Amino acid sequence: MKTKKLDGFMKGVFFVSALTSVLAIILICIFIFAGGVPFILDYGLSEFLFGQKWSPSNTPASFGILPMIMGSLAVTFGAIIVGVPIGILTSIFMAEFCPVWLHKILKPAVNLMAAIPSIVYGFFALQAIVPIMRQFVGGTGMNMLTAIILLGIMILPTIIGLSESSIRAVPRSYYTGSMALGATHERSVMRVVVPAAKSGIVSSVILGIGRAIGETMAVVLIAGNQPIMPESLTLGVRTLTTNIVLEMAYASGEHREALIATAVVLFVFILIINGTFLIIKKKGAK
Amino acid sequence: MKLKNSRLMLTIAFAFILTACGPVVEEESITAVGSSALQPLVEAAGEQYGAENVGKFINVQGGGSGTGLSQIAADAVEIGNSDIFAEEKDGIDASKLVDHRVAVVGITPIVTPGTGVTDVSIEELQKIFTGKITNWSELGGKDLPITVLNRASGSGTRATFEQWVLEEGQNSIITQEQESSGTVRQIVANTPGTISYVAFSYVNDDVEALTINGVEPTDENVKTNEWLIWSYEHMYTHGEPTGLTKEFIDYIMSDDIQATLIGALGYIPTSQMEVERDVEGNTVPVE
Numbered sequence: 001m002k003t004k005k006l007d008g009f010m011k012g013v014f015f016v017s018a019l020t021s022v023l024a025i026i027l028i029c030i031f032i033f034a035g036g037v038p039f040i041l042d043y044g045l046s047e048f049l050f051g052q053k054w055s056p057s058n059t060p061a062s063f064g065i066l067p068m069i070m071g072s073l074a075v076t077f078g079a080i081i082v083g084v085p086i087g088i089l090t091s092i093f094m095a096e097f098c099p100v101w102l103h104k105i106l107k108p109a110v111n112l113m114a115a116i117p118s119i120v121y122g123f124f125a126l127q128a129i130v131p132i133m134r135q136f137v138g139g140t141g142m143n144m145l146t147a148i149i150l151l152g153i154m155i156l157p158t159i160i161g162l163s164e165s166s167i168r169a170v171p172r173s174y175y176t177g178s179m180a181l182g183a184t185h186e187r188s189v190m191r192v193v194v195p196a197a198k199s200g201i202v203s204s205v206i207l208g209i210g211r212a213i214g215e216t217m218a219v220v221l222i223a224g225n226q227p228i229m230p231e232s233l234t235l236g237v238r239t240l241t242t243n244i245v246l247e248m249a250y251a252s253g254e255h256r257e258a259l260i261a262t263a264v265v266l267f268v269f270i271l272i273i274n275g276t277f278l279i280i281k282k283k284g285a286k
Numbered sequence: 287m288k289l290k291n292s293r294l295m296l297t298i299a300f301a302f303i304l305t306a307c308g309p310v311v312e313e314e315s316i317t318a319v320g321s322s323a324l325q326p327l328v329e330a331a332g333e334q335y336g337a338e339n340v341g342k343f344i345n346v347q348g349g350g351s352g353t354g355l356s357q358i359a360a361d362a363v364e365i366g367n368s369d370i371f372a373e374e375k376d377g378i379d380a381s382k383l384v385d386h387r388v389a390v391v392g393i394t395p396i397v398t399p400g401t402g403v404t405d406v407s408i409e410e411l412q413k414i415f416t417g418k419i420t421n422w423s424e425l426g427g428k429d430l431p432i433t434v435l436n437r438a439s440g441s442g443t444r445a446t447f448e449q450w451v452l453e454e455g456q457n458s459i460i461t462q463e464q465e466s467s468g469t470v471r472q473i474v475a476n477t478p479g480t481i482s483y484v485a486f487s488y489v490n491d492d493v494e495a496l497t498i499n500g501v502e503p504t505d506e507n508v509k510t511n512e513w514l515i516w517s518y519e520h521m522y523t524h525g526e527p528t529g530l531t532k533e534f535i536d537y538i539m540s541d542d543i544q545a546t547l548i549g550a551l552g553y554i555p556t557s558q559m560e561v562e563r564d565v566e567g568n569t570v571p572v573e
Contacts, residue, residue: 055439055457055460056439056440057439057440057444057445057448057457058457059455126472130476131476134477139433140433140435140462140473140477140480141477142462142473220465221469224462225438225462225463225464226460226461226462226463227460227463228460236462238463245465246438246439246463246464246465247438247439247440248350248352249322249348249349249350249351249352249353249438249465250350250351250352250438250439250440250441250442251350251352251440252352252355252356252375252376252377252378252440253356253375253376253377253378254376254377255352255376255377255439255440256352256356256377
């Protein structure tokens, strides 16, 4: 009898724990949207999303975030170009070609990369990539290319970790079957195992995109942060996240609302990315 | 086994609940939020005050002048710290706020050493920050392009600098922006030809402070208003302060703190100013 009571109580405890995360996401949604949507409606959705001028301190102030939207997209796209080939090739190597002793070093190294705080990546880039850029490109060395290279590195652990486990999850019979038909090890891996892991690999890329678009503290240090349309790799860029972190401390009134509205846009971006991730994962499961 | 496990969990759950109940002691505390430029001073003064008055705590948080002003306007904290007048900030109802000017901060343009320029006029600064002068050679320096670095929009340091350097209605060129004075100093130190501005206390050997019309950026010149680019550090209260809030502000304004701590941390004591300035920037001499 006593056991049953306890069981019931503990069931409740577990249920409440499970609800917490759901509740948190609902509350975040409500607060972000309640804070940002009134401003967007007031200022005008198209002026806000497609306005090319962000100058909150001018009179009259203008709050157009198109430069930041394009900045986020450009930097993320660049990071994908840099990070995805390296990431996927590394994961294939780690899963199928890597000697055991090397794997023992590589795996913890990749995990460590994922655990390094982003501000540390930022300092690394400020001390290492920025001076090199300054030498080769000129100017301050803080430009879109610097941000792209850094983000390309930062998304590697996400892509490598997930891709490797999805390659390893491919049933071994695929590989042995291919070998039995006379294919070489390389051919079996590249033509049979990797295609079978396709949905997992694509998912890893999408999570990488999510990481790149949401990255803040590292980017704010090295991107230059000019609110201008990204026209050249050698010019500075400002992303949605850095726009918020750069100005939130000083903002009040309409300016503050505009920054929360920026967060709404970012939130919608992340919803789209995660939605795509879920759809691809579901397709893969079928 | 199952029973044992659930008992264990129950014990842990209760342990968590019980740790929330500490002993009840008579304690008093207030919270000061806002300006990161003023934060070191309020923190140091708060610690000293807490050490001298047992059981009284001053919680100090950063967050920027905007945060300080909106929090104090909403009456959510006891003290709101700001680099700028509440009247200057949009969306802040300044009528209920009481201003306590605890210190003065001077702001100076800084450049990377080696530009060949050490003195500029206000007009030249204006042209640099509006993008009309783009090379140091136009000012008699080296043939080196000028890179302008701004603080983020809304920063108190930037607002003060632009108020005294740019003309009414003029806007700075769209350029690099950084969120803190420390980062600004580092970038200026490392990037040839860069110009920006920081509070006096941030100037070190890595960067070069410019003189303006031959006037050096020193505390003495700020006190006499010969150096124009300075601002008050405000501690705002919602209505006249009472209780611990009043005691703490009186403490910071006391001759003792004004004479020791404020100078030691790189601020200028308000009591030593020979001029007084209002929101519009008009100055009157203090007798």
